[in-house]
Amino acid sequence: MTKKKKSEYTGKLNEPIKIDLTKTFDRQGRTAYILNTKLSQMATFKRIQVKESDYEKPHIINYYGVNIMSSGSGKDKITREIDQYLLSGFRAYFNSASNEYINKKEAELLETAKKNHPNSENKQFEFTEKEKNKIRNIRFELEEATQEGLFADCVTLHNSGIGSLFIKIPELGLFLENPTQSQQLFLNSVIKLYDGESNIKSTKGESRSTEVKGIPCNCLFYSDTNKLLQDKANNYLMKLLDTGLVRRSFIAFMPEKEISINGDYELELQIKNKAYQEAEEINEFINKTFMAIDKDSEFQMLPETYKIYHNYQNQNKNKYNSLLRKSDDILLKELRGRFWKTFKLSGLIAVISHPEEPVIKPQDLEYAIYQSELFAQDFEQFFKTKPQTDTDKLFLYFLNNKGEWLATQEIKKQKFTNYNHFSRWFDENLQYVKNMAESQGYSVKEEKFNNNSGKRYMLVENKLGQALTVAKPLGEFV
Numbered sequence: 001m002t003k004k005k006k007s008e009y010t011g012k013l014n015e016p017i018k019i020d021l022t023k024t025f026d027r028q029g030r031t032a033y034i035l036n037t038k039l040s041q042m043a044t045f046k047r048i049q050v051k052e053s054d055y056e057k058p059h060i061i062n063y064y065g066v067n068i069m070s071s072g073s074g075k076d077k078i079t080r081e082i083d084q085y086l087l088s089g090f091r092a093y094f095n096s097a098s099n100e101y102i103n104k105k106e107a108e109l110l111e112t113a114k115k116n117h118p119n120s121e122n123k124q125f126e127f128t129e130k131e132k133n134k135i136r137n138i139r140f141e142l143e144e145a146t147q148e149g150l151f152a153d154c155v156t157l158h159n160s161g162i163g164s165l166f167i168k169i170p171e172l173g174l175f176l177e178n179p180t181q182s183q184q185l186f187l188n189s190v191i192k193l194y195d196g197e198s199n200i201k202s203t204k205g206e207s208r209s210t211e212v213k214g215i216p217c218n219c220l221f222y223s224d225t226n227k228l229l230q231d232k233a234n235n236y237l238m239k240l241l242d243t244g245l246v247r248r249s250f251i252a253f254m255p256e257k258e259i260s261i262n263g264d265y266e267l268e269l270q271i272k273n274k275a276y277q278e279a280e281e282i283n284e285f286i287n288k289t290f291m292a293i294d295k296d297s298e299f300q301m302l303p304e305t306y307k308i309y310h311n312y313q314n315q316n317k318n319k320y321n322s323l324l325r326k327s328d329d330i331l332l333k334e335l336r337g338r339f340w341k342t343f344k345l346s347g348l349i350a351v352i353s354h355p356e357e358p359v360i361k362p363q364d365l366e367y368a369i370y371q372s373e374l375f376a377q378d379f380e381q382f383f384k385t386k387p388q389t390d391t392d393k394l395f396l397y398f399l400n401n402k403g404e405w406l407a408t409q410e411i412k413k414q415k416f417t418n419y420n421h422f423s424r425w426f427d428e429n430l431q432y433v434k435n436m437a438e439s440q441g442y443s444v445k446e447e448k449f450n451n452n453s454g455k456r457y458m459l460v461e462n463k464l465g466q467a468l469t470v471a472k473p474l475g476e477f478v
Contacts (some may be wrong), residue, residue, distance in 0.1 A: 033252040037065040037220040043351045044164035044216035050347035051300040060196040060216045064249040067222035075222045085279040089287030098138040141166040147185040154198040164216035173227025176236040193217040194248045234387040247337030250375040253382035292355040301360045313339045342372040391432040398459040407456040
């Protein structure tokens, strides 16, 4: 049996390749999930592009990340600390370049003012002050915009020749729960921006629609798991995934797990201090990497890299064909488009690993495949998680407070539904909760109290003495 070459992809998940920053990536690495998006923001500031072969047109690098984790996981803190401790050099460079762009535009306005009003300094001043307000800043990040505002940001980036969009939605579940029409248009525009193209329909007085190309857009969406499993948010999320988000995004999902406890405060302090010391070293390394990246450079696959890429595409196609009509359409769409986002990720890894060598090496692609396959497992796990119904939520509340009396007013305060609709909602769901309790070996007691002015309820073990079945956690995987 002939030994395979090291660069040939065998279809098995290899251990992570030890390359600079990305070596920190692992299944539980919350920071690494977000770090991918932030590193892409940095690399795409210089408009890096990637190619598979000699004669094709290059494609922009970008990264769409959806991070689903439990509430209280410190998602905002992670993002802030990446900006503060790992990307402070890039942030300073960004601010300097943005100010330079603004100064250049203001100088152009002054020249125009002098040309239009050569004999009046007052009119020159009035003109420049008025037109200054129309200059749009290059934004470091944005959380929400109108469709027109997003397009205007793209035009600014097109005119500046530097920078990229970085869109962050820190509470995606809440955002999707009841989106306005403006928010829906915004999300649809963001999905379309994956290929770097933005357009807006012509308005009254314009003869045609306007379009800009080559604008990298990076997205960081994250959400509490329970929020995304609620009916309205879950339905809208599935609609977005089905219409293109799943083919574009790396989706990280981390179910609830026990919190580790370190009783040694001195050791905990040592670990924290060491982490911040290492962050300074990484920040310096990232800054040097960023400065070494040539603007508008193209990273192309080596022939041996393309061989791995070709084999990986065929592997995905074979798996797709075997699952056709046996799996959900959204899962199939993710599988069918997985190779493309993997290709872009390999370009990002190449830029960070060897910025002065504009090629995508076999190990760059192999590590991108490693990450992509882990993300795919995450997404499938989340996709098979059951959305919570109203009955689920109410039963879980009873279960978490079993053996305790729960007054109607106390249940109402949990805000399961609008206060005005609570009485009807509770009556409709209480019987279902009773049935669910019986199936799990419990029963719901109820009684009047407070001089018959109110009612209260208690979840207790089934009085018949039946062996209790272990209550399945809500959202258990099927």
